[in-house]
Amino acid sequence: MAVQTPARPRTKPSTHEPPRSGPPWTERWGGLFFVAPFGLFFLFFLLWPTLAGLWNSFFNTSLAGVKQEFLGLANWRELFGDPAVWDSLKNTLVFTAMSTPPLVLIALVMALLANRRGVFGWFLRFAYFAPFVLPATVITLIWVWIYQPGFGLVNGLLTAGGFAEIDWLNAENRAMLAVVITTVWWTVGFNFLLYLAALQGIPAQVYEAASIDGANGRQTLFRITLPLLGRTTGLIVVLQLVASLKIFDQIYLMTDGGPNYATRPIIQYIYESGFTSYRIGYASAVSYLFFAIIVIVSVAQFKLFGGRKEARR
């Protein structure tokens, strides 16, 4: 604040010109009208709530919220000593670590398999991507049924194969795995499409040149295709990390964070603090902790890939 910004001189040269010879008013400002409708939405439903959340985090606000008591950093201090924050954060990170590798690898395999024309290619693309278009509730209705002990599909197959049943959603050490399996099935299709698009973007001449040089299928795959997909893989890994960190819907619907909070993710804790315990201020502080983590991951990505992109050009 104490630093004086020397911004004034920059506007000087334009005032030199006689007003008439400049571009007409519509040329200078008219573009703003194209941006304005989106700008209003952005202001009211993104920027304002983002700032209001930060503001709230310094107050003791209830959801009914007329009374506001300034707390300073009390919410923030409480957050750092709250085991529920760290447990739900740990669950979120465990979910992210468990779900990201299969969501990238299976997507890659699917794209390599489905990169073909014709009806068979259409069928493969439909089957691999279909679950992604379904709402979370439909997914969880189906999978809670599939995980049922006794008559559920998974346990039915386990017992038919001579294995013991697993009570997937009620066992503390199995519930997260069950959520990960469901999530991989549900969302792998999006990464699959990104890989497929990248594969289709590789020029045919590259493969022609390779086949003239006598490369066999495996050499082509490992020496040409996979290296050319490197940048896409990086992009997918980061998009997936951020997406996995945002886990909420399927956990809330399948296990409600249980058993014994073993699967409760950070967003569910935010939701519960705000809408079950009615502690808006505290929920806002936890939101900002989560926000900071997303920003760190995203900025790390930008550094990583922004830099590599520059180097390529």
Add this chain to the structure above:
Amino acid sequence: MKRLSFPKVAIAVGAALLAVLWLVPLLWALDTSLKPEQETTRTPISWLPSAPTSAAYQSVLEQGSILRWFVNSTIVAVLVTALTLLVSVLAAYGFSRTTFPGRKVMFGVVIAGILVPPQVLIVPLFQEMSSLRLVDTYWGMVLPQVVAPVMVFVLKKFFDGVSRDYEDAARVDGATRWRIVWGVMVPMSRPILVAVGIFTFIGAWNNFLWPFIVTTDPSMMTIPVGLANVQGSYGLRYAQIMASAVLGGLPLLIVYALFQRHVIRGVGDAGVKG
């Protein structure tokens, strides 16, 4: 020309098996929904109902609000898609083709907005909606979903790549900038607009968290929120639960099957080639 070698056949079989594996949960749900209720919990599990029946569908449609939720989802998703496309196209054109003071700063702020996860906004947004008295209304569900900085970014990038010659030609013919947006830019970017539109529609239809927060009246719920209550209200009648799941999922599967080509090409244009 094509030779069928062993590895090629093996890969095709593997691809088909993986596809079937991915479809099994959906087929299992469909299968269960067609069973008489007492057959659903029989062990050992059996595929194919002994006598397929639509009884579960009938009772779901009669007793539940699923048709109402369907209408709500359609209204919300259509409004979100139309508004998102409208404001995003205009903004993308504004950022790509016009100049005005502060344009670069504003675009930077929009890009920074991509970083804000909508999930952290639920609390302040709910307060905002409740002070605007928009809780349990369509606008309460729709308006916050219209802000999609990533759409503006993708469309701007696409517009940047459209040659200015077309625009200049239209301008020589006396077209206003408004006309240029709808008569030149939009037709030229139809594939990506279709893809962006489909993804927005799917996202709005499937959004769970925000409609779940902003609706309490069952008659205002969308399909994802309404179905979340199904399990409780139907008890353990699995045929009915699966019939609800099939009814809730089918419209989107049909939309996707019809537009698959656009979805895939759109991801290519928007995501990777940039």
